[in-house]
Amino acid sequence: MNGEITPEDVQRSEAVYEPLTRSLRELIDVTIRSRVSETDARKAHALIEEACELLGSRLDPDPFGVRFTTEGQALNWGNVAIGMRNAIAPPLQVVRDEAGGRASVDLVLGAAYEGPPGQVHGGVCALVLDHLLGATAHRRNEPAFTGTLTLRYVAPTPLGSLRAESWVERDDGGKTFAAGHLLDAQGRITVQAEGIFIRPKRPA
């Protein structure tokens, strides 16, 4: 399928799966917070099973991976942080300033990302920061892998509107030393992060 996906295929697929996955994110949320009767919950379960059967009737055996269009655009639709077709992903819409080696993202995390009551799970903060710091190290067709990641949780991260920012501290050939933080809705730092990201050497 790689290299055979046209920009028109992308548009058609986005028109179907972007709103479908958005509804699925809402379904994850209401499944946690619902107070309906057992009868209505069982009806909802039957609808979910019906949707599963429909979508599952023709399946790719593999995870989505990264696919490329005829124009060379990378599609990360299955990615757990940014994937358009992955309902676990908020999805992060990373804004990159390649010249300045900076990246940022505004996001809203609801009930589905909870750890301590009313707060974002520390591991979800880690997921957001891992992805965002990694984004500063990413080069076209040279994906960066996390080498080390250190997180300091300086204050609770409340559920709701958040912002994360990252930047390159130092770039050393195949290694990028990046830093960043997560901010609450009042702009206070809740988590600080440092990471080393590695771009594997290609076979010569």
Add this chain to the structure above:
Amino acid sequence: MNGEITPEDVQRSEAVYEPLTRSLRELIDVTIRSRVSETDARKAHALIEEACELLGSRLDPDPFGVRFTTEGQALNWGNVAIGMRNAIAPPLQVVRDEAGGRASVDLVLGAAYEGPPGQVHGGVCALVLDHLLGATAHRRNEPAFTGTLTLRYVAPTPLGSLRAESWVERDDGGKTFAAGHLLDAQGRITVQAEGIFIRPKRPA
């Protein structure tokens, strides 16, 4: 609702929401991997919207938090790592050996947890390890919060069957110094972790 949930309420709720959420996890997976026609995908979307409306017709305005039964059992059903009603959660079924200060979990992560092609996202590894190291620091009615977490990614983590293990290195009053790792299906270490977890002092 706290303190009013009986063990029978728990059983009834689990009988409905455990299988519903399991189907929802499958729906997340097939939404990523489906290759059905646009017509079938739109039909599935309509079913998802119908399920949303049903479950959303009576909603708790708050995230789930932690609720307690009349017997004092804590219910973390909304938790993003372990929540029975949270379809993002694999869910982790942590086995704790309180005497030895150890915890472990066997888990299977599919297409919905992908980062690099075929591999678990580094941030998901962080989520699993954050939760598991934190579990060694948890005391009854004294939740532990992550202070710092350091992760070393020593090898790619393939999607599929995995195991995570954690243990207490040192306990210093309200602080637990924990360590752990993630293992692939062959028992090879893919990620190493160290963390400091803090149990906040209660007001006297």
